[in-house]
Amino acid sequence: MQLSYNNKFKPQKNANQFFLKLKKSISTNSIILIILSIIIISLYILSIQFNWIKKFGWFGSHSNSNSIIPLHGYYKDDILTKNTLIFPSIEHAPLLRELGIDGLFESIVDPQGLKHYKLTDSFDSEDSLLNNKLDDESTNQMLKIKNSFLNHGKLKFNGGNTPEIIIVTGVDFEKYELSHLTKIVQNRVNYAQRKNYGIYVRWLQEFIPLLENSQQSKEWCKIFLIRAAMYTFPNAKYFWYLDEDAIIMNYNIDLYKYLLHPKALEPIMLKDQPIIPPNGVIHTFKNTKAENVELILTQIGQDLNLNSFIIKNGFYSKSLLEFWSDKLFRNYHNFPGFAESAITHILQWHPVYLARTALIPPRTIASLHSAIELKDDIHYNEGDFVASLRDCQSRKSCESEIDLYWSKTEN
Amino acid sequence: MFNNIDIESDFKYSPKDKLNQSNTIISQLLYYLNKYKKFVFAIVSLVLISLFTNFPLIPHLRLTSPKVVIILAANEGGGVLKWKGAQEWSIERSSIANKKDYAQRHGYDLTIKDMTLKKRYSHEWRESWEKVDILKQAFRQNPNAEWFWWLDLHTYIMEPQLSLEEHIINNLNNLTTRQLNDFNPLNIKLDAPYVDYENNPIDLVITQDCGGFNLGSFLIRKSKWSETLLDVWWDPVFYEQMHMSWEHKEQDALETLYELLPWVRERIAFLPLRKINSFPQGACSEQSDDPRYFYNEDDRDFVVNMAGCDWGRDCWNEMEHYKAVSKKLQTPWYKFW
Numbered sequence: 001m002q003l004s005y006n007n008k009f010k011p012q013k014n015a016n017q018f019f020l021k022l023k024k025s026i027s028t029n030s031i032i033l034i035i036l037s038i039i040i041i042s043l044y045i046l047s048i049q050f051n052w053i054k055k056f057g058w059f060g061s062h063s064n065s066n067s068i069i070p071l072h073g074y075y076k077d078d079i080l081t082k083n084t085l086i087f088p089s090i091e092h093a094p095l096l097r098e099l100g101i102d103g104l105f106e107s108i109v110d111p112q113g114l115k116h117y118k119l120t121d122s123f124d125s126e127d128s129l130l131n132n133k134l135d136d137e138s139t140n141q142m143l144k145i146k147n148s149f150l151n152h153g154k155l156k157f158n159g160g161n162t163p164e165i166i167i168v169t170g171v172d173f174e175k176y177e178l179s180h181l182t183k184i185v186q187n188r189v190n191y192a193q194r195k196n197y198g199i200y201v202r203w204l205q206e207f208i209p210l211l212e213n214s215q216q217s218k219e220w221c222k223i224f225l226i227r228a229a230m231y232t233f234p235n236a237k238y239f240w241y242l243d244e245d246a247i248i249m250n251y252n253i254d255l256y257k258y259l260l261h262p263k264a265l266e267p268i269m270l271k272d273q274p275i276i277p278p279n280g281v282i283h284t285f286k287n288t289k290a291e292n293v294e295l296i297l298t299q300i301g302q303d304l305n306l307n308s309f310i311i312k313n314g315f316y317s318k319s320l321l322e323f324w325s326d327k328l329f330r331n332y333h334n335f336p337g338f339a340e341s342a343i344t345h346i347l348q349w350h351p352v353y354l355a356r357t358a359l360i361p362p363r364t365i366a367s368l369h370s371a372i373e374l375k376d377d378i379h380y381n382e383g384d385f386v387a388s389l390r391d392c393q394s395r396k397s398c399e400s401e402i403d404l405y406w407s408k409t410e411n
Numbered sequence: 412m413f414n415n416i417d418i419e420s421d422f423k424y425s426p427k428d429k430l431n432q433s434n435t436i437i438s439q440l441l442y443y444l445n446k447y448k449k450f451v452f453a454i455v456s457l458v459l460i461s462l463f464t465n466f467p468l469i470p471h472l473r474l475t476s477p478k479v480v481i482i483l484a485a486n487e488g489g490g491v492l493k494w495k496g497a498q499e500w501s502i503e504r505s506s507i508a509n510k511k512d513y514a515q516r517h518g519y520d521l522t523i524k525d526m527t528l529k530k531r532y533s534h535e536w537r538e539s540w541e542k543v544d545i546l547k548q549a550f551r552q553n554p555n556a557e558w559f560w561w562l563d564l565h566t567y568i569m570e571p572q573l574s575l576e577e578h579i580i581n582n583l584n585n586l587t588t589r590q591l592n593d594f595n596p597l598n599i600k601l602d603a604p605y606v607d608y609e610n611n612p613i614d615l616v617i618t619q620d621c622g623g624f625n626l627g628s629f630l631i632r633k634s635k636w637s638e639t640l641l642d643v644w645w646d647p648v649f650y651e652q653m654h655m656s657w658e659h660k661e662q663d664a665l666e667t668l669y670e671l672l673p674w675v676r677e678r679i680a681f682l683p684l685r686k687i688n689s690f691p692q693g694a695c696s697e698q699s700d701d702p703r704y705f706y707n708e709d710d711r712d713f714v715v716n717m718a719g720c721d722w723g724r725d726c727w728n729e730m731e732h733y734k735a736v737s738k739k740l741q742t743p744w745y746k747f748w
Contacts, residue, residue, distance in 0.1 A: 030445045037455045044462050068589060071607040231605060319639055319674040322605070326671050328649045345648060352642040 073231045074119060074210070075154045082159035085189055086232065087201035088152045090181050092145045093173040096203070104146060105209055119209035120150070153206050155232060162235040163198035165255055167191070170204040170225045171244050172218065180399050183406045184244050191248045195255070198236065200229040216330055219338035223325035226311060227318070236313055243307045245389040245398060246366070247405040253385050259364060260310070262290035269293070270359040275347050276302050282348040284359055294356040295320065297343075298366045300378070300390065304347075304359075306340050307388045308366040316356050320346070366390075369401055479575050480520040480556040482549050483510050484542075485564050489527025498727035505730055506564050513571045520556065522549055526564075534654070539645045540661035542626065547641050550633050563627040565717040565726055566688075569706075569737045573713055579630065579687065583613050587680035594681075594703075597623040597666060605673040614678040615640070618688040620704060620718070621695040624669075626662045627716040628688040636678050644668065688716045691733070693724045708736060 072078075096104070105117035167188050171181055185201055192199045207221035207228075208214075222241060229239050238260055242248070259265060269290060274280035277299065294317045296310040311317045323329075324342055335341035347354045362368065366388040367380035380387045387405045392398035444451050461469050485503055488495075507523060514521035524545045531538045542561070549559055558580060579586060589608045591599055596619060614637050616630040631637050644664060650657075657663035668675045684690065689706035692699060694717070699705075706715050715733045720726040 030441060030448065030451075033448075033451065033455065034441075034444065037458075040459060041462075067592065068608045069602055069606070070609065072604060074604045227605065315635060315674070316639065318605075319643075319672070322672045322674050323643055326649075328646075328652055328667075328671070332648050332652065349646060350642050352639050 073153075073156075073228065077154060078156035079151065079154040080158045081155050082157070084157065084159065084163050084196075084198035085192060086155050086157070087185050087189070087199060088171075088203055089145075089148055090171070090185055091178065092148065093176075093178045093181050095142065095145050096149060096173045096205075099142060099146060101205060101208055101214075103142075104149060104205065107214075110213070114213035114215060116213050117209040117211075149203065149206070152202060153228065157198070157233050162233055163192075163196055164237045165195075165260075166198040166200050166229055166233050166236045166239050168226055168229045168239050168241045169199070169201045169244055170207075170222050171201055172204045174205070175393075176244065176399070176402075180402050181244075183402055184247075187247050187406065187409065188242070191251050194251050197255075198233060200225075200232060200239075202228070212327060212331060217338045219340075220325060220330050222306065223321055223339055227321045227325065230313055230318060230321070234313075238310055238312055240310045240365075241306070241308065242386070243388075243390075245392050245402075246308055247387045247389070247402065247409060248385070249367075249380075249387050249405065249409050250383060250385050251409070258385070259296070259360075265293060265296070265358060265360075266290040268360050268364065270361070273299075273359050275304070275344060275354075275359075280348075282354070284357065285355055288355060288358065290358070292356055293358040295353070296358050296360060296365075298360055298362040298364065300362060300366075300368065303337060303340050304343055305362065305366050305388070305390060306343070307390045308386055310365070316353070320353055369405075477518055477520045478555075478557045479517075479560060479580075480522060480549060480553045480558070481510055481514050481560045481562060482545065483507065483521065483523045483562050483564065484526045484545070485523045487526045487564055489525065492528065502726055502730050503564065505734055506566065509568055509571075509734075510562065513568045516571055517574045519560075519575070520553060522552065524549070537645075537650060537654075540664065542661050543641050543644045546631065547638075550638065550641075557632060559631050559633065561626065561629050561631070562714075563716060563718075565720055565730070566628055567715045567717075567730065567733045567737065568713070569689075569715055569733065569740065570711055570713050571737075571741070575630075578713060579616070579682070583616065583680065586686065587613060587616060587682050589613075589680050591619075591681065594619060596621055599666070599670050603673050603676055606676050608677060611636075611677045613680040616680050616682055616687075618682050618684045618686070620684055620688075620690060621698050621701070624662055624666050625684070625688060625716075625718065626665070627718050628714055630687075634678075636674075640668075640675060685710070685712050687714050689714060691715060691717050691720070691729055693720065693729070694718045706733075708740070711740065 101117065106120065107115050107117045109115050169184070169188055171184060173181070176184070188199045188201065191197070202225055204218050204221040204225070207224040208218070210224050211218075211220060222243070226239055226241055230236075233239075238255075240255065257264060259268075266289075269288065270284065271288065272283045272286045275282050275284070294312040294314060298305045298309070311321070324339065324346060329335065329342045329345075330338075332342075335345070337344070347357055362378050363381070363384055365386050367384040367386060368378050369387055369389045369392070370379040373379075373381075375381060389398060389401045389405075392401050395401075457469065483506070485507060510521055510523075513519075526541065526545075529541075530536050532541045546559065546561070553559075558575070560575060590601060592601060595601070612632075612634075614632045614634050618625050618629065644661060649664070649667070653664070653667065657667075669679060682688075684704055685707070689712040690704045692705055695701075695704045706712050717724075717726060717729045717733075720729050
C-alpha cells in the first residue's frame with residue numbers, strides 16, 4: 001500500500017519539474033504559433049459556416065424584388081372574404097342561361113372559324129359607364145347579374161382559420177335547372193357546415209375563356225377550377241373535387257378520419273394496381289406510402305373516375321394541375337375522355353406523379369348509381385358516403401337521379 | 412487502512428492539485444511544441460496550404476463534400492455518323508483538361524457524360540431528351556451535391572480562378588432576373604397567373620442568346636422542383652404535337668414549358684449571357700454589333716461557349732484561339748518564361 005502510494009505521486013512530481021523548467025524556457029514564439037493556428041483553423045470553420053448561411057440567401061430580402069410581379073390569379077385584383085363557403089348566386093341561373101356565353105364574354109373568331117372568348121378584367125368600370133347611360137330596369141338587372149358572374153372568380157379567402165378540407169364543385173347553368181342546382185349546392189353546404197369544411201363552387205362557364213376555342217370540352221374547366229381553389233384557399237390541406245353529378249349521402253362521415261389520415265388510407269390503397277385494368281402495363285407502385293400521397297382517385301371500368309377525387313395542397317399537386325390542364329393536352333386529338341384521358345396518360349408516363357397517387361376502391365368516395373339495387377363493390381349501397389351519378393347525361397336522367405338521392409339524404 | 416484511503420482521496424480531490432494537473436497537461440504540450448518547433452511549424456503550414464490553397468502536390472483536405480458537380484457532355488455523336496478526326500479528339504482533350512483543372516482547383520466533382528448517338532434518342536424512337544436523362548443520372552449518382560453545372564463540349568472556362576460560389580451561386584438574387592422584362596428575344600408573355608417568385612427559391616439558372624433560351628451552360632439545383640421538371644420535360648403527347656417546331660429539341664421544349672406552366676416559371680432565373688456563356692464572334696452573327704453576347708477579353712468573361720461552331724465554323728480553331736487567350740490572361744506578372 002505504501003509503495004503504490006508513493007508511485008502514484010511520482011509522475012506528478014516530474015510534471016511539476018517540467019512545468020518549472022518550462023516556465024523559464026517558454027518562448028513567446030511558440031505561444032504565438034499556437035494562437036495563430038487556432039485562429040486560422042477557426043477561421044476556416046467559420047468560412048464554411050458562412051457559406052452555409054449564404055446558401056440560403058434567398059430567404060433574405062431580394063434586391064430587385066421591386067420589379068417582381070407579385071402572386072396573382074387570372075384577375076388583377078382579389079375580393080377578400082372571410083366566408084369559408086364560397087358559391088355563386090345560384091338564383092341567377094335562368095337569367096345567365098338567357099344571356100348565354102356570348103352575352104357574358106366578348107369573343108373573337110379566328111381565321112379557322114373557331115370562336116375564342118376573352119377573359120376581361122376591366123368590366124367593373126365598363127359596366128358603371130353603361131349604368132349611367134341606361135336606366136332601363138331589365139337591362140340594369142342583366143348587367144348586375146353579369147357583373148356578379150364575372151366578379152365571382154375574384155373571391156379570395158383571408159379569414160383566420162382556413163378549413164382543412166375544401167369541397168370543390170363546378171356547376172353548369174346550361175345543364176341543370178335552378179331547382180336542381182340549388183339541391184346540389186345545398187347538399188355541399190349542409191355537409192360542410194356540419195364538419196366545418198369549406199366549399200368552393202363556381203360556374204364552369206367562368207372558365208370558358210381559358211379554353212383555346214369554343215370547341216374544347218367543358219370537362220377541362222374542372223382542372224382550372226381546382227387550381228383556382230388552391231389560389232383561393234392557399235392554406236387548406238385537401239381539396240375534394242366533387243362533380244355536380246354527385247350527392248354526399250352520409251353527413252356523419254369525417255373525411256379526414258375516414259380516408260385522409262395515413263392510417264386510414266394505407267390499408268385501402270390499391271397497390272400494384274394497373275392504371276388501365278385489367279391488362280395495363282403500368283401499375284401503381286408497391287411501395288407508395290400513404291403519407292406521401294397527393295392524389296386519391298377511384299377507377300371505374302377502364303377509366304379513372306374524375307367524378308369525385310381528392311388532391312392535397314402542395315407543390316406536386318399544383319404542378320400536376322397546371323401540367324394536366326396544359327394547352328397541349330387540351331388540344332390533343334386522341335384524348336376522348338378529355339381530362340380523364342390526360343390523367344391516365346400522365347400517370348403512365350410520369351413516375352413523379354404516379355409515385356404520389358393512390359387508387360382506392362370506388363365505394364369509398366364514389367359509389368355509382370344503379371337503377372336496381374346491386375350489392376357489389378362498385379354501386380351505391382345504403383350508408384355509403386357519396387352517390388356518383390357518372391354518365392347520367394347519357395342516361396338522360398340526371399335530374400331524376402338527383403331528386404332521388406336528395407330525398408334519401410334529406411329525410 | 413481506512414485512514415490511508417482517506418488521505419488518498421483527499422489528495423486526489425484537493426482543488427489545488429486539480430489545477431496543477433491541468434496546468435501540467437498544457438505545460439507538457441507547450442514543452443513538446445517548443446522542443447519540436449520546426450516540425451510543428453512545418454505541419455501547421457502544410458495544414459494551412461492544404462485547407463486554403465490549391466497548391467499542387469499536396470492532398471487537399473475538405474471538410475465538406477463537394478456541393479457542385481460539373482457535368483461535361485463529351486463525345487458528341489460518338490463517331491456514329493462520321494469518323495472522329497484528329498481535330499475532334501484534340502477539342503475533346505482540351506475541353507476535358509480545362510474542366511478537370513477547374514474542378515480540381517475548387518474541389519468540385521466532374522462527371523463526363525457520353526453523348527454518343529443512340530437509337531433511343533432518334534426521332535422515330537425518341538424516348539426522352541438525352542440531356543434530361545443525363546441530368547437525372549447525375550442527380551442519382553451524386554446524392555449529396557446541391558448544384559449541377561451543365562457544360563457543352565465546346566466550352567472553355569477562361570477564368571478558372573473564379574469559384575462558382577463567389578462568381579454566381581452566393582449572389583444569385585442580385586445577378587439574375589426572374590422576369591424577362593429587359594431582354595426577351597422570344598417575346599414570351601411576361602405576366603402569368605399563379606406565379607409566386609417571392610416564396611420560391613431559384614432552382615434553374617439559364618441564359619438567353621439572340622435566339623432565346625440557351626442550354627449550353629446552365630446551373631440546376633437538385634430539388635423536388637427540378638426532379639419534377641426533368642420528369643415532365645419530355646412527354647410523348649407534347650412531342651407528337653411539337654416536334655416539327657422544336658428544332659432545338661429540349662431547349663425549345665423548355666421554352667414551351669416556361670411559357671405554359673406557372674410552376675416551371677416560378678423557379679427559373681436568367682443570367683446575362685456573358686456571365687457563364689459568352690459567345691465567340693461567329694455565333695449570333697446577325698447581331699454582331701451587340702456587346703451583350705460576345706466574349707470580351709478586357710472584361711475577363713468567365714466562360715466561352717463556341718455554340719454552333721460545327722455548323723460551318725471551325726471548332727478546333729476557335730478552341731485553340733480561346734485556349735491561347737486564356738493562357739495569356741492567366742500568366743502571372745512575375746512569370747517571364
